[in-house]
Amino acid sequence: MHAPLAILLVEDDAVLADGISRMLEAQAIHVDLVADGLLADQLLQHSAASVAVIDIGLPGIDGFEVVRRLRQRGSAMPVLLLTARDAVEDRVRGLETGADDYLVKPFAGAELVARIRALARRSSPRPALLGAGRLSLDLDTRRARVGERVIELSVREWAVLEFLLQHGGRVVSKQQIIDAIAPWAEELTLNAVEVYVSRLRLKLQDAGVAIRTIRGFGYMLEAAATP
Incomplete structure (x- = not known):
């Protein structure tokens, strides 16, 4: 809703x-x-x-x-x-x-x-810190960390990850991601969103979270399954 x-x-x-x-x-x-x-x-x-x-x-x-x-x-x-x-x-x-x-x-x-x-x-007012598992985003300093390790994110990767964290545990569509992060008159394709999600998955392998694909709907950020 x-x-x-x-x-x-x-x-x-x-x-x-x-x-x-x-x-x-x-x-x-x-x-x-x-x-x-x-x-x-x-x-x-x-x-x-x-x-x-x-x-x-x-x-x-x-x-x-x-x-x-x-x-x-x-x-x-x-x-x-x-x-x-x-x-x-x-x-x-x-x-x-x-x-x-x-x-x-x-x-x-x-x-x-x-x-x-x-x-x-x-x-809307935003919190200063977003996090899940071992992952944390400091919205003031624009730093992303997994535990104590800083991870490097592009502007787009940061925006996608921030949106997914804000909607943690809920399914969001690719179009919702585009609507939330694309500035006025700037083109962003559904395929580009897939690329950013793929890159984020590689960078978050040990973060205790996973970006799950919900076929036909979109993505959901959730706690990673433990071995």
């Missing part, structure tokens, strides 16, 4: 806003809907939403300005921009203004849900 999420949706197209709201509510994501940039700016000053999903073309002030004001106030709320414009300069401007992600209309509902959940996960 996914943890309950609440988002602020800022979209002035009533038909699209209604469709997005219904789709997200069906996925157990609560939606507060606003159709005006100025009103969104006011609500974001005290909103407890997990993620803001903001259209760029809005009455009042546009989505770029809504995001600029949000960041100017020091808010770290994750922002996903929606727009019909797919020009590179619009994407760059949105990210430079402070948006975390960008989705061009028309888009698949499943992709919107996945991106919202990924942004919410990335912004």
Whole structure:
């Protein structure tokens, strides 16, 4: 089960806003809907939403300005921009203004849900230390150890291992791993995930944990079987 999420949706197209709201509510994501940039700016000053999903073309002030004001106030709320414009300069401007992600209309509902959940996960408070068996990850120093031995991990290997540890004992799909660790607009394939898992298995042979393949579903990190 996914943890309950609440988002602020800022979209002035009533038909699209209604469709997005219904789709997200069906996925157990609560939606507060606003159709005006100025009103969104006011609500974001005290909103407890997990993620803001903001259209760029809005009455009042546009989505770029809504995001600029949000960041100017020091808010770290994750922002996903929606727009019909797919020009590179619009994407760059949105990210430079402070948006975390960008989705061009028309888009698949499943992709919107996945991106919202990924942004919410990335912004959640994290413990300083993750561990299982003899394996430990220090998230502050970015050091991975098996017992007292430091193991060298690439950025990708670290991200995959951290995600698996966060979901220890639960099955996660390759797509869930991609959604959680791939930055905006960066391609990461299912085959690449398999490669990173294979490398991690070699490095964790004496760590007291195993990354188990659950055929048809994904992977699960669990205690290694004792001989």
